[in-house]
Amino acid sequence: MDAVELAKEKMSKTLAVLQRELGALRAGRANAQLLDRITADYYGTATPINQMGNISSPEPRLLVIAPYDPSALKEIEKALQKSDLGINPSNDGKLIRLVFPELTEERRKELVKTVRKKGEDAKVAARAIRRDANESIKKSRKDSEITEDDQKQMEEDAQKATDACIKDIDKIVADKEKEIMSV
Numbered sequence: 618m619d620a621v622e623l624a625k626e627k628m629s630k631t632l633a634v635l636q637r638e639l640g641a642l643r644a645g646r647a648n649a650q651l652l653d654r655i656t657a658d659y660y661g662t663a664t665p666i667n668q669m670g671n672i673s674s675p676e677p678r679l680l681v682i683a684p685y686d687p688s689a690l691k692e693i694e695k696a697l698q699k700s701d702l703g704i705n706p707s708n709d710g711k712l713i714r715l716v717f718p719e720l721t722e723e724r725r726k727e728l729v730k731t732v733r734k735k736g737e738d739a740k741v742a743a744r745a746i747r748r749d750a751n752e753s754i755k756k757s758r759k760d761s762e763i764t765e766d767d768q769k770q771m772e773e774d775a776q777k778a779t780d781a782c783i784k785d786i787d788k789i790v791a792d793k794e795k796e797i798m799s800v
Contacts, residue, residue: 620757621774624750628743628782635739635786639793642728647680647717649673657696659689666693680715687711720797728797736790740783747779 640650649672656663666672670684670693684690694713697706707714720728751772758768 620750620753621771621778624746624775625778627746628778631739631742632785635735635789638735639732647674647678649680651702655696655700657692659692666696669693678717682713725797729794732790732793736786739786743779743782747775750775
């Protein structure tokens with residue numbers, strides 16, 4: 618696999634990471650993705666909550682967790698309280714409910730800043746991938762593995778891939794900002 622293809626693959630992984638990180642940000646709506654990274658102790662094993670029960674969102678600001686094993690209810694509740702969600706779960710003996718409060722204007726602006734920072738970090742990563750690809754291309758040229766024309770073409774391709782990646786990052790960030798700011 619040449620340097621440009623490798624760079625494209627790494628850039629698509631960068632986009633996937635950004636989408637996963639932004640998916641975990643709370644935008645005033647209940648989203649089951651928020652629970653993806655939270656684990657609870659289940660018979661001595663740290664198990665993701667989304668594998669321990671059925672998660673549904675009957676209302677825009679409510680998540681309901683119905684554990685497959687009722688004995689795991691207390692552990693799930695404990696894990697949610699310890700998590701960085703900042704939401705107190707309510708337990709009725711069968712289900713756990715998470716009610717998401719409406720976001721304040723100040724909190725929305727804070728979240729937008731976080732989204733922009735994550736977007737900027739992703740752009741820096743994309744540019745670093747391009748730089749590594751260009752160094753690899755120059756090394757191939759120096760070792761006489763490719764011609765000067767090939768080098769120029771490959772560097773152009775790496776730049777095009779970077780531009781496309783940055784455009785995608787901007788779109789993902791803009792969509793998330795819009796989602797956060799919509800009341």
